Amino acid sequence: MPLEPGEIARQLSGLVRGKVLADLPHRVLYSTDAGIYRIVPACVVQPQDLEDVVATIRYAAAEGIPIAPRGAGTGVAGESLCHGIVMDMSVYLSDKGRPHLDHDLVTVQPGTVLGQVNRFLAPYGLAIGPDPSSANRATVGGCIANNATGAHCLVYGHMARHVESLEVVTADGQVLNLANDVRPDPSDRIASGCLELLTRNAELIRQATNRPSRARLGYQLRGACHDGLIDMARLVTGSEGTLAVITRATIKTVPIPRAKGILQAAFNSLDQMAQAVPIAVAAGASACELMDRHLIQMATEAFDRYRQILPAGAAAALLIELTDDNERQLTDRLADLEVSLRPLAYKTNTVLDPGLQAMYWRSRTDAVPLLYRRPGQEKPVPIIEDTTVDPRLLGRYIQGLERISQEFQTQFCYYGHAGDGELHIRPYLDLGRPEDVQKMKDIAQQVFSLVWSLGGSISGEHAYGLLRAGYLRQEFGPAYVDLLRHIKRLFDPQEILNPGKLFSDQIDLASSRIRRSAHLIASRLSDLGTRTQACILECNGCGTCRLIGQELRMCPVYKAIQSEAASPRAKANLIEAWAAGILQEAQLYDPVVGQILDLCIHCKACSRQCPSGLDVSRLVQQAKALRIRQLGIAWPERVLVNNSPMCRAARLFAPLANPILRSRAGRWLLEALLGLDRSVLMPAFERGSFTSKARRFLARLGPPQGIAEKVVYLPDAYVCLYDHRLGLDVLKVLHANGLQVSVQTELPVPAPAIYYGAMDQAKAGLRRLVVQLWPLVETGSKVVVSEPTAALVLREELPILIDDPKARAVADNTWELMAFLDDLMARGRFRPPDLPITGQYAYHLPCHGMAIWDRPPAPGLLKAAGLQGIEQLDAGCCGLAGTYGMQARHRQVSNAIGSVLKARLGQLSSIQVITECSACRIQIRNLSSSSQPIHPIQLVALAYAKPPKR
Secondary structure (H helix, E strand, C coil), rough: CCHHHHHHHHHCCCCCCCEEEHHHHHHHCCCCCCECCCCCEEEEEECCCCCHHHHHHHHHHCCCCCEEECCCCCCCCCCCCCCEEECCCCCCCCCCCCCCCEECCCEECCCCHHHHHHHHHHHEEEEEECCCCCCCCEEHHHHHHCCCCCCCCHHCCCHHCCCCEEEEECCCCCCCECCCCEEECCCCCCHHHHHHHHHCHHHHHHHHHCCCCCCCCCCCCCCEECEEEHHEEEEEEECCCCEEEEEEEEEEEEEECCCCEEEEEEEEEEEHHHHHHHHHCCCCCCCEEEEEEEHHHHHHHCCCHHCCCCCCCCCCCEEEEEEEEEEEEHHHHHHHHHHHHHHCCEEEECCCCHHHHHHHHHHHCHHHHHHHCCCCCECCCCCEEECCCCHHHHHHHHHHHHHHHHHHHCEEEEEEHHHHEEEEEEEEEEECCHHHHHHHHHHHHHHHHHHHHHCECCCCCCCCCCCHHHHHHHHHHHHHHHHHHHCCCHCCCCEEECCCCCCCCHHHHHHEEEEEHHHCCHHHHHHHHHHHHHHHHCCCCHHHHHCCCCCCCCCCHHHHCCHHHHHHHHHHHHHHHHCCCCHHHHHCCCCCCHHHHHHCCCHHHHHHHHHCCCCHHHHHHHHHHHHHHHHCHHHHHHHHHHCHHHHHHHCHHHHHHHHHHCCCCHHHHHHHCCEEEECCCCCCCCCCHHHHHHHHHHHHCCCCCCCCCCCEECCCHHHHHHHHHHHHHHHHHHHHHHHHHHEEECCCCHHHHHHCHHHHHHHHHHHHHHHHHHHHCCCCCCEEEEHHHHHHHHHHHHHHHHHHHHHHHHHHCCEEEEHHHHHHCCCCCCCCCCCCCCCCEEEECHHHHHHHHHCCCHHHHHHCCHHHHHHHCCCCCCCCCCHHHEHHHHHHHHHHHHHHHHHHCCCCCCEEECCCCHHHHHHHHHHHCCCCCHHHHHHHCCCCCCCCCC
């Protein structure tokens, strides 16, 4: 009788030092990848070291439980999914320190992100050659297991070419060090057996693997044996965890070219593009990438930055890279290529600037997830994921694809590595409908048959996994697949290592266990709300939210913790599983679910930076709201949501309250009684009413000159409680620009209530705001707020939570202060300050500012006001995240998030930090005692030394 997950976890917990997860919410997080399948594992292990891997595999072998290693879960073929034990190699086995470099060989652990390794190698002028588009989050172990390649396959080929040696654990728990060019000892059962098998079947291998160089061949049998030697490390490369589990890898690096240049060519037809590919390859292209009309349109609609570089209206575009050791020769070669392409391309563009080249490459690597931005139930399905043909036959191949697309009346999107003849083709289908599942199978069979008729292969880059395992017999023949099975049995006689992957006799394997076939339960969708329903199906699992570098702000919690549960993908996966009934209704209220949801700080970075445009924060806040409805609100959140009476009292008795609340004993008491973190030092309370001070201040300024636009300033809680001077500076600048300013009664925007899921309090607070602001908006006033979070709530959350035309009008007429002044400047209405702004400043971009701005307006505005230079901190989220980091139970996560910013602040000397966000300013003071950050408006206000002339 199979063991229950809890029993497996109990037994494993006594054998390993790493984490063992058996609760269903955590297991659900590991039930999907970037593909179309869902398989819930019985248990998840996060091994801490080699000994943990050995112990886990030995346990699985003894109990006959299937086991599969997993890296970042960015594969598209279901290769890391398993109904037994999943080992997450990315948490602890990830070279948190530095990889080991010996001349041109780098040794790394399997969970290390490939992009991290390349960042480590870059100062030495080296890199790992194969560069999958997911390199910024895919792990080295996953790339080796899949025999990954990427845009530069023309030069570097697959990972197998570069793997020098592997430390692996076999199915019986043996630790082996596999190398290449070895003559195995007869006592070495696995290596000598492989050598004998491959030598005896050399002719079969030669005939079966007569495919394009880009093709993956099951196990890497072609060329594995030579002169009585065998390449064991390369044989295991590409085995998708079915032969052994990789625990360390040594990889040969490549030198980074001294000079690179890009030629972008735009075409009026796919046929012209196909004719251009051989010309580019003959010119020595190191990469030749394709984007079709549909993908170009998606990219330019999703991101403003791509509108300037992608050719709108083109049927297709090629991104062609040339490299050279000599810049002059590179320029000449690019010019020659441009001349050669003129008869085919209607437009070409040569790019030599490295920064601009990086943007072009980013537009290409963003490609796949962008496809999911198309609204509706039909999504791009990665069933024909990386078919490859001889690039000289690309035109015939595309013509055949167009016929299939028309026959099935299904839109295809084309992109990929055209220089190698590899295309990623994703038909738009709704896999929640049985008829579309059948259509998927029929399309796949026809496309694969077309590929084979052209001498191509159905896999040129990604794993076979579940997706293509059932088709190997058709591509290579039964004898070759039987040979693969014999090799599998040499390594894994029990067949416990990732069984059913890479090859299978089940032709319908690709259409089973489909994630979307579990229909969402109507009552649960209704509970989540209409807007949330649309979000549930948007996540395609690409894992972009697992980036740990600073190129994206998303996701600050994952960057800090680097565990799957911390990723936005995890929350989307969890909520979808609940809506689909995989989790029972009551399991939404499980404490474990609460812990996972609590790893969202509602920074909204995913709403802007997720390539699919998924707002995970909205999903989470609705799930939290359901939990609060059932369980009530936890004590620390209750305090922070309903803090107005306490704050008013503290302000009233500020001279007495401030010394107490800022003392060590007072902060200890707040933590003990209210759960507020004693290490977060809050500013001193202001005494008196800001509104009264503001109205007296405006009366002294007098009316503005001429016919003035009307604005109402809505002060946020920080201004009202802690910094009246900031609010008065806002009024000073608005008045100086000839605006008729009024001040609204102190009524805070209920951001904590929204993001903690206390929707009754949130809606009540928003309705009160609408009652006060609507009459002013109706008479022509704009609402201006100096806090980015307030602008975000009023502009985006208000019209969703309050379905009322008045609420929509308030939202449409709300402006964040710096964006409002930037708009004044664009309209020629901004009055230059009287005095120049001098000094050195560093700008910190708030998370919620990034969520509401296409670009931060403050640096440009300050430059226009005379400030010569502003340094960009580019250090990510501060970690306080509104009131999240004020809770003692979040101290560790908050500090980890803010660690990058803390280190960056330590590098500053006399430079003052400016940022619009009050929580960021509080946190910066806590992270660096020498920092006294200010709002940008305070610099502008200082420059208005004189009142405007009347």
